[in-house]
Amino acid sequence: MKTAKGKGAARPSKESLKPVDDRKVGKRKASGKPEKSRAPKKEKKAKKDPNKPKRPPSAFFVFLEEFRKTFKAENPLVKAVSVVGKAGGEKWKSLSSAKAPYEAKAAKRKAEYEKLIKAYEKKQASSADDDESDKSKSEVNDEDDASGEEDHQEDEDDEEEEDDEDDD
DNA sequence: ATAATGATTGTTTTG
DNA sequence: CAAAACAATCATTAT
Numbered sequence: 001m002k003t004a005k006g007k008g009a010a011r012p013s014k015e016s017l018k019p020v021d022d023r024k025v026g027k028r029k030a031s032g033k034p035e036k037s038r039a040p041k042k043e044k045k046a047k048k049d050p051n052k053p054k055r056p057p058s059a060f061f062v063f064l065e066e067f068r069k070t071f072k073a074e075n076p077l078v079k080a081v082s083v084v085g086k087a088g089g090e091k092w093k094s095l096s097s098a099k100a101p102y103e104a105k106a107a108k109r110k111a112e113y114e115k116l117i118k119a120y121e122k123k124q125a126s127s128a129d130d131d132e133s134d135k136s137k138s139e140v141n142d143e144d145d146a147s148g149e150e151d152h153q154e155d156e157d158d159e160e161e162e163d164d165e166d167d168d
Numbered sequence: 169a170t171a172a173t174g175a176t177t178g179t180t181t182t183g
Numbered sequence: 184c185a186a187a188a189c190a191a192t193c194a195t196t197a198t
């Protein structure tokens with residue numbers, strides 16, 4: 001039944017009700033050689049750089065780190081990561097405003113990441129090229145013009161924001 | 169034995 | 184702007 005106005009595969013029914021709810025997007029490669037057989041496609045030239053800072057953990061991850069510890073503390077027999085993940089996700093949803101400290105920490109992590117990224121890119125700028133087959137070109141050591149990067153380690157332990165307790 | 173997977177949500181990243 | 188990928192974890196599984 002392909003009517004003349006049929007467009008072959010056009011089925012506009014409810015695009016709003018299921019945007020992209022595929023949790024099966026898990027794509028995480030361990031450090032080393034990811035391309036084995038499940039190579040999605042190296043569309044990006046993200047070459048493996050040992051100096052490349054990984055993405056900063058979101059508040060959820062920060063919370064998860066602690067949650068996993070607690071979860072395993074009460075469930076030492078749990079082995080599946082999916083269990084802790086699901087449990088953490090559920091609990092996370094439970095947290096409506098208690099994630100303030102996590103967000104704060106995540107924000108800090110991100111700040112550091114930006115700094116790391118800056119430094120990383122700087123090194124990349126050294127050899128602004130796609131491929132570096134030979135790195136025997138003496139590592140460029142230019143730490144002369146620091147953009148004001150000195151020790152900035154403060155103990156911000158008294159940064160509590162517990163004013164939002166009952167949001168809704 | 170090495171590497172990917174599975175599951176969570178949030179942020180970073182790229183298109 | 185939006186969609187995709189990836190961030191940690193860790194036992195289990197696949198090649």
